[in-house]
Amino acid sequence: MTALADSRPLERPHRPLTPAAALLTLLIIAIAVVAAFPLAWMVLTSLKTPQETMQVPPVWLPASPNFDAYVKVADVVSIGRSFFNSAVIALVTTAAILVTSLMAGYAFAKYQFRHRELLFALLISTMFLPPIVTLIPLYRIVGYLGLTGSLAGVIVPNLANAFGIFLMRQFIKGVPDELIEAARVDGASEFHVLFGIVAPAVLPAIAALTLFAFVYHWNSYLWPLTVLQGNAEQYPIVISLSRLLSYNRGAMNTGLVMAGATLAVLPPVVLFVILQRFFVDSVIASGVKG
Amino acid sequence: MLAPATGLLAVFIFVPMLLTLWLSLQSWSTQTGFDTARFIGVQNFIDIFSNSSIGRDFKAALVNTLIYTVLSVVLILPLSVAFGLLVHQKLAPGGIVLRTILFSTYMVPMIAVALVFSKLYSPTEGPINQVLGWIGIPAQTWLSAPQTALGSIVLLNVWQQVGYFTVLAVAGLTQIPDSLYEAARIDGANPVQRFWSITLPLLGNTLLFSAVIAIINSVQVFEPVALITQGGPVNATNVLTYHIRRVGIERAQGGLGSAMAVTLMLVLIVSITALFAFARAREARRA
Numbered sequence: 001m002t003a004l005a006d007s008r009p010l011e012r013p014h015r016p017l018t019p020a021a022a023l024l025t026l027l028i029i030a031i032a033v034v035a036a037f038p039l040a041w042m043v044l045t046s047l048k049t050p051q052e053t054m055q056v057p058p059v060w061l062p063a064s065p066n067f068d069a070y071v072k073v074a075d076v077v078s079i080g081r082s083f084f085n086s087a088v089i090a091l092v093t094t095a096a097i098l099v100t101s102l103m104a105g106y107a108f109a110k111y112q113f114r115h116r117e118l119l120f121a122l123l124i125s126t127m128f129l130p131p132i133v134t135l136i137p138l139y140r141i142v143g144y145l146g147l148t149g150s151l152a153g154v155i156v157p158n159l160a161n162a163f164g165i166f167l168m169r170q171f172i173k174g175v176p177d178e179l180i181e182a183a184r185v186d187g188a189s190e191f192h193v194l195f196g197i198v199a200p201a202v203l204p205a206i207a208a209l210t211l212f213a214f215v216y217h218w219n220s221y222l223w224p225l226t227v228l229q230g231n232a233e234q235y236p237i238v239i240s241l242s243r244l245l246s247y248n249r250g251a252m253n254t255g256l257v258m259a260g261a262t263l264a265v266l267p268p269v270v271l272f273v274i275l276q277r278f279f280v281d282s283v284i285a286s287g288v289k290g
Numbered sequence: 291m292l293a294p295a296t297g298l299l300a301v302f303i304f305v306p307m308l309l310t311l312w313l314s315l316q317s318w319s320t321q322t323g324f325d326t327a328r329f330i331g332v333q334n335f336i337d338i339f340s341n342s343s344i345g346r347d348f349k350a351a352l353v354n355t356l357i358y359t360v361l362s363v364v365l366i367l368p369l370s371v372a373f374g375l376l377v378h379q380k381l382a383p384g385g386i387v388l389r390t391i392l393f394s395t396y397m398v399p400m401i402a403v404a405l406v407f408s409k410l411y412s413p414t415e416g417p418i419n420q421v422l423g424w425i426g427i428p429a430q431t432w433l434s435a436p437q438t439a440l441g442s443i444v445l446l447n448v449w450q451q452v453g454y455f456t457v458l459a460v461a462g463l464t465q466i467p468d469s470l471y472e473a474a475r476i477d478g479a480n481p482v483q484r485f486w487s488i489t490l491p492l493l494g495n496t497l498l499f500s501a502v503i504a505i506i507n508s509v510q511v512f513e514p515v516a517l518i519t520q521g522g523p524v525n526a527t528n529v530l531t532y533h534i535r536r537v538g539i540e541r542a543q544g545g546l547g548s549a550m551a552v553t554l555m556l557v558l559i560v561s562i563t564a565l566f567a568f569a570r571a572r573e574a575r576r577a
Contacts, residue, residue, distance in 0.1 A: 017382070024382035031373065032384070032391050038449065039398070041417060042406045057420045104295035111291070123296070126303045128502070130510050130558070132531040133551045136320060136538040137309035138302065144323075160298035190291065219399035222512050222531070226539055238401040242517050245405060254409050261402040272397040276390060 039265070046070070046258035053254035069255035070263070076247055076256065077240040079263065086218055086236040086267075089154050094213040096159040101209060104160070105168025106194050110180060120169070127162040131222060142227055149231040154224045158217065164209050167282055171205035172198055208282035211275050215268040237264045310555075313548035320544035327545070334549035348550055350525050351533035352557075354440060358529055359508035361444045362451075366504050367497060369452050371490075374459025389460070392453030400450065404514040407446040408433065433518055436526035443514045443527055451507060455500050462496030463489070491576065498569045502562055509554065530554050 017025065045053055047065035073079060107113075108120050138157060139148075147153030175198055183197045199206065221238050228234050241260045247253045309324070314334055316327035338348040373392060377385040395403075410416050411432035419429040432442045466489065474484045512531045515521060521528035521536075530550065538547020 021382040024376065024379065025384060028376055028382065028384040028388050031376070032388050035388075035391050035395060035449070035453075038403075038406050038410060039395070041410060042402075045409070054415060056414050057423075058415055058417050060417070100295040100298065103291045107291035119292075119296070123299055126299060128506055128562075129303065129307070130506060130531070130554070132510065132512075132534050133310060133555050134303060134306035135535060136544050136547050136551065137306040137313060137324075139539060140320060140324065140544070141302070141306065141309075157298075157302040160295040160302075162299065165295055194291075215397050219397075219401075221399070221401050221516075222510075222535070225516075226535065238399050241401055241405060245408065245517060254415070257405050257409060261405045265398050265402050268397040268399065269394055272394055273390070276393065 042258045042261055042265070046255060046262050048255055050252050050255055053258075054252065069259035073244070073256055073260045073263070077243055077260070079237070079240070079260075081233070082235055082237040082240040083263075085151060085234055086238070088151055089220075089224070089236055090214045090218040092155050093158050093217045094210055096155075097161045097164045097213045098206060098209060100160040101164030101168045102172075102194060102199055102206075104165045105170075105172050106198055108165065108169040109172035109175075110177070120165075124162050124166050127166065135222070135226060139226055148227060149229050149234065151234050153227040154234075154236075157223070161213065164213065167205055167209055168202070171202040175201045204278050204281060207275055208278040211271055211278060212282070214271065218268050310548045310551050313545055314552040316545045316548075318545040318548075320538060320542040320547070330545070334545050335553070337546060338549055338553065344546065347525070347528065347533065351528045351530050351550075352553070354526070354528055355509055355511075355530040355554075358440060358444055358447075358511060359505055361441065362447055362508045363501055363504045365444065365448045366452055366455050367500060369448070370455035370459045370500060371493065371497075373452065373456040374463055375485075375489075377456060377460050378463040389453075389456065392456050394453070395450050396454045398450060400513040401517060403446055403450050404517045407442075407449075407514070408518045411442055434523065436523045439519055439523060439526045443511065443519075446514060447508070447511060451504070455504065458496055458500050458503075459493065462493045465496075466492045494569065494573070498565065501565060505558070505561065505565075509558065 044060065044062060046069050047067070048059070048062040049064075049066070049068070052059050052062055104123075108116065142148055142153045142157065145153075145156070147156060179197055179201070180193055183193045188196065218236075219238060220236075221242075224236055225239055228239070232240075241257075241264055244253060244257045244260045247256060313324075313327065315329060315331060317330045317333075318324070318327035337344050339345055373388070377389045377392075379385065410418050413419055413429055413431060413434060416432075418432070423429065431438050433439050470488050470492075471484055474488055479487065509529075510531055511529050512535075515527050515529055515532045519527040521532055534547050534550045534554070537543050537550065
């Protein structure tokens with residue numbers, strides 16, 4: 001599985017461009033500019049003065065870039081608290097998903113038991129279930145557990161995840177049986193085999209799942225909004241941000257909105273840029289091998 | 291080893307799934323326990339397809355979601371193949387940079403996408419109408435008029451998602467053996483012919499997988515609607531995830547909301563089954 005690593009050689013430098021290649025390059029640049037434009041506009045606007053954000057026609061570059069909007073955001077919503085809540089949600093959920101996915105993926109890849117394929121198919125089918133289908137009863141169940149309005153209510157229903165199980169099974173299948181047998185002969189417990197032998201052998205998959213889970217749960221909006229029920233103390237950053245749009249009845253708030261959005265975008269995007277290799281490999285694994 | 295994951299998925303996905311099915315046949319307020327539910331047969335389904343305001347709102351949301359999904363898939367799939375070819379080709383530099391930029395938008399929280407686009411789309415202060423003006427296209431109403439609001443949300447969705455599908459397309463492209471292209475080149479096929487006779491047919495499975503994921507992602511659209519349009523103007527952007535949550539959670543009509551969720555599930559199952567049948571029939575015709 002790890003052979004799926006980026007197979008592209010480094011791009012050849014200093015190769016004379018043919019007309020066709022020049023045209024392709026222009027096309028690539030044009031698409032990249034359009035794709036990057038909204039985020040570039042977001043950052044630029046967050047550095048403008050309120051007057052600049054209101055001008056018609058719009059000005060593109062701030063005359064004297066400043067961080068006033070960022071300071072103001074901290075006044076309007078409790079940014080620190082929201083970041084903390086987002087971090088708790090994303091980190092706890094991710095850690096739990098890693099453990100439960102490794103365990104189940106190991107069992108599905110290396111154990112023989114009755115109805116294995118049926119059970120696997122059943123679990124994986126939940127990957128394709130839109131969350132809205134179970135939202136209403138889930139809201140009630142979390143109420144029965146006494147978790148409505150709390151971070152625990154946001155976290156607990158997401159501790160296991162079908163995509164994680166699928167990804168881990170795909171990668172653990174590629175770990176040689178001899179490696180596992182040898183550890184068992186030496187008297188290692190199954191947990192030791194899993195976390196001491198198997199897990200280190202599938203580190204790229206662990207990295208990918210870490211990032212997927214972190215980004216998904218950092219960005220997640222529908223479930224926290226539903227379960228937190230207006231308890232602003234517990235809001236993650238994405239919900240706090242939604243309040244910026246109505247700030248000052250929508251007037252003169254563009255810089256604020258852009259500063260807040262920039263802050264919320266940073267953790268997932270920075271994480272992605274650092275570790276994108278693993279994302280790409282696992283998307284390929286889930287698509288091609290699925 | 292299996293117990294934690296299986297147990298969690300059972301309690302938090304399978305049990306709720308079964309409860310949704312059961313609740314769709316009950317009169318039940320979401321604010322009360324499940325024990326207060328009262329069996330009313332298929333009355334909820336009759337209501338959501340009736341000509342009352344309940345029925346009209348639901349059917350509008352169903353149609354809006356259908357339009358939104360079809361437009362998203364129809365835009366995302368061809369773009370993902372085109373961008374995939376640009377990332378995959380080795381003639382010109384920049385493919386990997388393009389992939390990084392496209393895929394990084396997929397990491398941006400939808401709520402931030404919605405915030406940013408609500409300002410980009412601003413008819414007077416937004417840069418999009420300004421740029422359109424430079425090339426002689428009149429200012430558009432975007433999110434502020436019923437005719438253009440849903441399409442505007444489709445576009446921001448395409449912007450956010452296309453990178454993910456581009457990576458899937460690249461994965462499909464790397465699976466096509468170079469020898470096939472060599473053989474076609476020797477037979478004198480030009481690049482356009484090679485695309486239609488080799489690339490596109492051999493991308494079939496990738497495109498099928500992409501279509502399924504794109505459909506499932508599309509019915510989940512929520513943030514831009516909840517944040518910017520609240521289903522408006524005049525119900526133009528009232529989509530199912532937003533509508534079901536509004537009915538089932540905010541108005542606490544749990545039975546009605548569940549009937550809507552079951553209907554969504556059935557429509558999804560039928561569409562995806564039809565998609566697979568269509569793909570298999572094409573495969574058979576080719577063989």
